[in-house]
Amino acid sequence: MTATGEELVAARGGPWWWDRRRGAVLDVGLAVASAVECGWEGVPFAREAGIPASVGVVFGLLAGSVLLVRRKWPIAVVLVGVAVTPAAMGFLLGIVGLYSLAASEVPRRIIGSLAGMQLVGVLVVMSVRLRQDLATEDVDVGDWLVPFASITTALGMTAPPLLLGLYVGARRRLMESLRERADSLERELQLLAERAEERAEWARGEERTRIAREMHDVVAHRVSLMVVHAAALQAVARKDPEKAVRNAALVGDMGRQALTELREMLGVLRSGGGGERRGERVSVPLAAVGVAAAAAASRVVEEGEGPCLSEIEELVGQSAAAGMVVDLSVVGEARSCAREVESTAYRVVQEALTNVHKHAAGARTYVRLAYRVSEIAMQVENEPPSGAVSSAGLPSGGNGLVGMRERVSALGGVFVSGPTDAGGFRVSAVIPVS
The missing domain is CATH 3.30.565.10 (Histidine kinase-like ATPase, C-terminal domain)
Incomplete structure (x- = not known):
């Protein structure tokens, strides 16, 4: 049997806001990698800002570890990534954060606004740093290189995670919708099965009553006449032997007629009901018993010599x-x-x-x-x-x-x-x- 969506959700046992343990392990790993990256990039940032290197490292570690809450607060992760972009740190933080935001249930207008902010931030920071590096190294290049490199880098760090996140989010919502629909269909099928079982039970009860009524009609009249003739036979056996012989013949005829009618009825019921034939056991579903009984009892009247x-x-x-x-x-x-x-x-x-x-x-x-x-x-x-x-x-x-x-x-x-x-x-x- 396949597990339903409700059973799958109930089987999840991740800590805190994670649905699964592997999701928690993945986020912890990404947070550690991002913290190490930001901490490493915090050293040149502290040197440029004129602050102790330890402060820059701590700042980078704190900023990178924000990736741990990317599933619960993706907007906060993207805002932190945009904030640390001028410090030339948090590239992994920005990419993963933007992907998480696009794959979440956040409205599209908010996703577009934050993605635009990150695109502009990366574009400005890359343009400024490229110009500073080119000026420091006294390299003469065309005017087109800085805008081209800045735009390419900004788009490369923004568009792929954004598009991938939108795709994954849409696919996730589709899967949830299909799972809910499957659960609904399974519940409907279960309800239909229960109703079919109730109808089959009702049909079996109706056919038991109908068959009992047929048996009563067939047997009661013939046997009643046989009893009456037997009583008459007992009364006239010695006084009028010829009449006794006639009554005995009538009793025999009525008995044979009753047996003939019973054989016809049981024959139709037996032919419509399945069961065991020549040692072969036939398995009939419970819901089909009522249908077979109804068809058999109907043929007693419609096809039999009624x-x-x-x-x-x-x-x-x-x-x-x-x-x-x-x-x-x-x-x-x-x-x-x-x-x-x-x-x-x-x-x-x-x-x-x-x-x-x-x-x-x-x-x-x-x-x-x-x-x-x-x-x-x-x-x-x-x-x-x-x-x-x-x-x-x-x-x-x-x-x-x-x-x-x-x-x-x-x-x-x-x-x-x-x-x-x-x-x-x-x-x-x-x-x-x-």
Whole structure:
């Protein structure tokens, strides 16, 4: 992993105002070199000024050591360099100080002003000293030599450090900007990863609920009918062997149908989920689990042999074969709708009939299906059960009505359920088809 800009800044441990130790070592070395140079040049300066040589050396040492604070106070370093220019000392001090000033965050107008002061100072001092040296040695040269040498020396001591400092400062600011941008992008990517993980977790929860609902719809109805037929089989086994044989055949058929539907659903889920195939372990990223589950669960309805409204009569016939008195009425012209709409409508009727088997065995039941212009309406209503037979003794998980409501609501429909005034129970749903 790469370190971010904040981590790099935190890792710096230089003393005082230095960010790094190597920067402190460099500045100390430059300050020592500048102090030695100025101290050496302080001897002729003291001789010309008529002061003791020791004073000139101390003055040069103090002036050269100012380079130690070039990073913190670059303006002060340049001003000292300009001040000692008439004494013919501090050439290293002037060059490094001007470079440090140009590379700092000081406004450009201040940098230009101080660079101009240093340029003029070096130009004047070099012009005066060249004329004095030429006069002392009584050398006859052209008038062009002194201005040319003075201008060349001044530009050579001012322009290169100034331009180099401006370049380094601009590059440093660019690198800081890029580092800040990289830190910002890394934070955004981390936030996106967290949100993707949250979405994947939400998707996994939704698909677990959806798969559990599908399993409930597939198993509960078939098993409920099997229990009802098994009870009837037990009651008539000795009295009417032929009817017992028919009930046994129905139980076997329903069991096979339930297994077929379960195999189809699990087959689609298994084909969409990856996992292990023939001993080969497949590693799936955590964030992709929710996506794979969503795609697999969607194919259960879209690509699988899911139920449709044309099978409603067969569904009602199975309940009638189990002993339920059920009437089916269809209003409107039957037409094909989206697979998900038909599957949801079928499951609502199926679960409502299952609840009648569980809680009101023997009650007369009415199933109504209406095809409208832009919606499909269905209603399953049962009368109060007879006093002698009120329940088939089937367990109830309490999730049937909740699952129906979730299915219908997911398609933008309306679901209503509750007891009737006559003591029965009614389940109604309206699902839009467009």
